[in-house]
Amino acid sequence: MKCxxxxxxxxxxxxxxxxxxDRCPRCGGIWFDVKELGALMASHPSxxxxxxRGKNDDSTDARAGLCPRDQSRMIRVRSARKPTVIVETxxxxxxxxxxxxxLGELLLP
Ligand SMILES: [Zn+2]
Ligand SMILES: [Zn+2]
Structure with missing residues (x-):
């Protein structure tokens, strides 16, 4: 899959x-299939x-991405876990x- x-x-x-x-070695972005992140966050967040990795860079964040699996245009949403973090689904x-x-921001207490 492509970043x-x-x-x-x-x-x-x-x-x-x-x-x-699946993680991008260049920008540090990570793809989670449905429920994967929630499952890991609930069981073994550490x-x-x-x-x-990487740091939140506004230019990357602002760019709308296409789903690496099916090329649908992803939707920007506030994370239910931490509303200050905008993720794409x-x-x-x-x-x-x-x-x-x-991810680092989501893991902060
Ligand atoms: Zn990338
Ligand atoms: Zn998709």
Whole structure:
């Protein structure tokens, strides 16, 4: 799958507690399939910390992304977990994209 924010950049798989997530080595953004982030946040949030790289960069954040799975235009929504963080969700597959730095913000207490 390609990064929704970087041109021609393939996402790299990373396994967390047996769940495969996809991360962009360039911008630090991460793709979670539906329910993956919620499941990990509920069970082992500290295991997500090594994935939290990059910093939240407004130019990346403002760019509308297409879902890496089905190319639907993703919708920007406030995270239910932390309303100050704007994440992107796919209306088709319900997956979730976090820009670089956003996962780190979600993990802050
Ligand atoms: Zn990227
Ligand atoms: Zn999708």
């Amino acid at each position: 929704p924010k970087c041109e021609d950049q393939q996402l790299a798989g990373a396994a967390v507690r047996g769940i495969e997530v 295991d997500l910390k090594p994935l939290a 796919c209306p088709t597959c319900r997956g979730l994209w976090l820009d670089g730095g956003e």
